[in-house]
Amino acid sequence: MPVSHVQDDRQAFLDWFAERSLATGCEVEWVGLDDLKEWRSDPVTGDLTHASGRFFAVEGLHVRTSYGTVPEWSQPIIRQTEIGILGMLVKDVSGRLFGLVQAKAEPGNVNTIQVSPTVQATRSNYTQVHQGHRTKHLEHFTRSRERVTLVDVLQSEQGSWFYGKRNRNMVVRATRDVPEDDNHRWVPVEELRRLLRTDCLVNMDTRTVLACLPYSLPSDRPYPDGADVLSALVRSLLPGGRTRHSLEELLSWLTEAKNRHELVTRRASLDGLAGWRRTPDTISHEDGRHFSIVGVRVRASEREIVTWDQPMLYPHGMGVVAFLAKVIDGVAHLLVHARFQAGLLDRVEMGPTVQCNPSNHAGPQPLFLNEVLNAPADRILFDTVQAEEGGRFYRSENRYLIVDAGDDFPDEVPGEYCWVTAGQVTSLLKHGYYVNIEARSLIACVQSLW
Amino acid sequence: MPVSHVQDDRQAFLDWFAERSLATGCEVEWVGLDDLKEWRSDPVTGDLTHASGRFFAVEGLHVRTSYGTVPEWSQPIIRQTEIGILGMLVKDVSGRLFGLVQAKAEPGNVNTIQVSPTVQATRSNYTQVHQGHRTKHLEHFTRSRERVTLVDVLQSEQGSWFYGKRNRNMVVRATRDVPEDDNHRWVPVEELRRLLRTDCLVNMDTRTVLACLPYSLPSDRPYPDGADVLSALVRSLLPGGRTRHSLEELLSWLTEAKNRHELVTRRASLDGLAGWRRTPDTISHEDGRHFSIVGVRVRASEREIVTWDQPMLYPHGMGVVAFLAKVIDGVAHLLVHARFQAGLLDRVEMGPTVQCNPSNHAGPQPLFLNEVLNAPADRILFDTVQAEEGGRFYRSENRYLIVDAGDDFPDEVPGEYCWVTAGQVTSLLKHGYYVNIEARSLIACVQSLW
Numbered sequence: 001m002p003v004s005h006v007q008d009d010r011q012a013f014l015d016w017f018a019e020r021s022l023a024t025g026c027e028v029e030w031v032g033l034d035d036l037k038e039w040r041s042d043p044v045t046g047d048l049t050h051a052s053g054r055f056f057a058v059e060g061l062h063v064r065t066s067y068g069t070v071p072e073w074s075q076p077i078i079r080q081t082e083i084g085i086l087g088m089l090v091k092d093v094s095g096r097l098f099g100l101v102q103a104k105a106e107p108g109n110v111n112t113i114q115v116s117p118t119v120q121a122t123r124s125n126y127t128q129v130h131q132g133h134r135t136k137h138l139e140h141f142t143r144s145r146e147r148v149t150l151v152d153v154l155q156s157e158q159g160s161w162f163y164g165k166r167n168r169n170m171v172v173r174a175t176r177d178v179p180e181d182d183n184h185r186w187v188p189v190e191e192l193r194r195l196l197r198t199d200c201l202v203n204m205d206t207r208t209v210l211a212c213l214p215y216s217l218p219s220d221r222p223y224p225d226g227a228d229v230l231s232a233l234v235r236s237l238l239p240g241g242r243t244r245h246s247l248e249e250l251l252s253w254l255t256e257a258k259n260r261h262e263l264v265t266r267r268a269s270l271d272g273l274a275g276w277r278r279t280p281d282t283i284s285h286e287d288g289r290h291f292s293i294v295g296v297r298v299r300a301s302e303r304e305i306v307t308w309d310q311p312m313l314y315p316h317g318m319g320v321v322a323f324l325a326k327v328i329d330g331v332a333h334l335l336v337h338a339r340f341q342a343g344l345l346d347r348v349e350m351g352p353t354v355q356c357n358p359s360n361h362a363g364p365q366p367l368f369l370n371e372v373l374n375a376p377a378d379r380i381l382f383d384t385v386q387a388e389e390g391g392r393f394y395r396s397e398n399r400y401l402i403v404d405a406g407d408d409f410p411d412e413v414p415g416e417y418c419w420v421t422a423g424q425v426t427s428l429l430k431h432g433y434y435v436n437i438e439a440r441s442l443i444a445c446v447q448s449l450w
Numbered sequence: 451m452p453v454s455h456v457q458d459d460r461q462a463f464l465d466w467f468a469e470r471s472l473a474t475g476c477e478v479e480w481v482g483l484d485d486l487k488e489w490r491s492d493p494v495t496g497d498l499t500h501a502s503g504r505f506f507a508v509e510g511l512h513v514r515t516s517y518g519t520v521p522e523w524s525q526p527i528i529r530q531t532e533i534g535i536l537g538m539l540v541k542d543v544s545g546r547l548f549g550l551v552q553a554k555a556e557p558g559n560v561n562t563i564q565v566s567p568t569v570q571a572t573r574s575n576y577t578q579v580h581q582g583h584r585t586k587h588l589e590h591f592t593r594s595r596e597r598v599t600l601v602d603v604l605q606s607e608q609g610s611w612f613y614g615k616r617n618r619n620m621v622v623r624a625t626r627d628v629p630e631d632d633n634h635r636w637v638p639v640e641e642l643r644r645l646l647r648t649d650c651l652v653n654m655d656t657r658t659v660l661a662c663l664p665y666s667l668p669s670d671r672p673y674p675d676g677a678d679v680l681s682a683l684v685r686s687l688l689p690g691g692r693t694r695h696s697l698e699e700l701l702s703w704l705t706e707a708k709n710r711h712e713l714v715t716r717r718a719s720l721d722g723l724a725g726w727r728r729t730p731d732t733i734s735h736e737d738g739r740h741f742s743i744v745g746v747r748v749r750a751s752e753r754e755i756v757t758w759d760q761p762m763l764y765p766h767g768m769g770v771v772a773f774l775a776k777v778i779d780g781v782a783h784l785l786v787h788a789r790f791q792a793g794l795l796d797r798v799e800m801g802p803t804v805q806c807n808p809s810n811h812a813g814p815q816p817l818f819l820n821e822v823l824n825a826p827a828d829r830i831l832f833d834t835v836q837a838e839e840g841g842r843f844y845r846s847e848n849r850y851l852i853v854d855a856g857d858d859f860p861d862e863v864p865g866e867y868c869w870v871t872a873g874q875v876t877s878l879l880k881h882g883y884y885v886n887i888e889a890r891s892l893i894a895c896v897q898s899l900w
Contacts, residue, residue: 081712081714082712083708083709123709123712144702144703144706144865149698149699149702150698152698152701152702152705152706153701153705154705154708154796166796168705168709247880248599248600248602248880249599251602251603251880251881252594252599252602255602255603255604255618255882256594256602258533258604259533259535259573259618262531262532262573264531267717345795345796346604346616346795346882346883415594430697430698430701431701431881432705432796433796433883
């Protein structure tokens, strides 16, 4: 494919996206929690729930664990038991895979709209609890008989903010012609991956779906045969390469990690939650750290319904999410961390090397944060800011980094860490609950490097 | 291997087992729940907990679901958050795999001792919360550096009786000579599998560990090349065979099934649980159905400690657990059911075709129960009674059946069912939470057929 065409493609996409940004209105106004229409506080527990009993609830959670430096704490958490669909429709055109993306507004987005999958819908959403418009293109994902399914797996979301949340990540091949419309556009998947190099453009739901879709090399680039870390990292995405640990060893390492600590959670009243202060307007931590629960009133011009109120989780400060990479015996490996998080179904999934919010962190500095933040510029392979889910989180942003750890970095690492290849992570993404949302986002970033 | 030697091996094993049965005392006396030493009822919720805060608790659970015929119910449930180890040590002798089994008494066993894995220990158990003896051979499973691990995976247990329970299923190769002792004996794995054809001899923990260990054909039997269902079923255990559905289709079917219904659980007070009656002695269902929670006092002569009290779950009536099998396009398939159970981590796992307790069942008869119970004798490939976990369940027994569905049985089945091969199930057992305990027990039974 000639480079000029690729540039034309990209410019056309960016023009369309700019036009959608101007056309899409989404006004967000802060409203006190007690004033949220259709939401109520449970008289006994103080839980925030929707009048329909659907969508999601904000509840209190008490956590006791032998993992990490804080043995016990309470926190608000979002409980969303129903499973949503994050679905991307794809098609082949002249040997290139295209995905149908949507320009979607969410109240928590700093920039109103971001690139989202073809369909992004909670069950309450697509069963039309709120009596809105039906979700466009949903039928491609729900009609199982005629479906050609490339990806169909339940994956977790933010385990510190959601309790047991999971979404169905799907990639489905279009079996008939699906035309573009105002909000939907066909984009080459390799181009979509490259858009990740731009801050806050490709939303979290797109990133997790892309991570689950097996990687193939871009059609307009040569094979990455260089001896440099970047080339090795791209090669490591391809299936069948050599690995430091076999799949069996990797799974046993994760099982061992799950068994190393206890983590027990109990529901707690959202009112009177130890360490948190609730006013009629917000719920915040006594020290001003972590996050607040706030209320918003949304007026959208391009959504299933036009106006609604909801609580949102507003994180304080920007997080750091990073992989350290190292070439070991000629093969690039990523350092994953067996991370306990109270809201994960099985408590532990593989996370990035570093995942923290430095401005919120109490206690000793997280392991390897220094290596990430103070790496020389020539070792930083990837560095952009990405937004988390704008439907539940208000302006949640993380700095995503992929950093070459350098030859001096030890091959031997503490037991909670393990060297894996990007290809091993991708192959595990056939299954749910192995790789957390932050690590999946980063894998999508690795896929954007070439 | 000459048949006479095999018979000698078996006789020697049965002689040893009979000797252990005589030598092992385990007196079990019923005690009222309010009189259990070291156990207390929470003054607010009525939960039954151990004074140490460890081991397990009996709590109330409220369930709301769109699955099945009962939309809402409450029940007592056993919460055991800590992960135990079910570990089998193995070694090769002249090309045959041997496993080190234990003759282990449990208070719930009708026959006191059963064949158990080398190590069977909860975390409280092996960290010696009760100040008893240390668990013998545990070090082979906990020292990860020097371990040669064949199986290491977390698997669920009874999802209707346990909330979120899972155990670490392990098979580890002995790296040094491990001698037999009074309670431990080396047995050829193929012989161990055959012992499953005897009622209530091989315990549940051994069955799940055997199921997770990839199958190989017995050394003393010819290759199963017959055209009959039994031969086809044994061939289907071997990896790499043809299958009706690809792995991707199978995983997508399960994801779809998980998304089909909602199932929401909430803790409820064990006191005043709707539909249940609590006395100082027991907790039972108003209709006398399902199960009771009872108390027992145990005096054992061969255990970590000599005497203890505990609550147990006492199921009413014997259950039926069955696979229908059918040869489709020359390959034997098993009919699995995507089964919602309130205590499973992700609510749904693949279960047997039929899993029910006919004497307890209210409402319409479960699908395919008739085909199982009224099959002609020549279609019944396997039919034994096996006991469930004797450490938590009092005299829990199920009739395990593998039944040839016959050529007239349709290939097309309802959406909650799927035809899979025994080899596909075995390959999924590398991962946790795909296959429920009843189906894993049945897979061990399939492995015993040849």
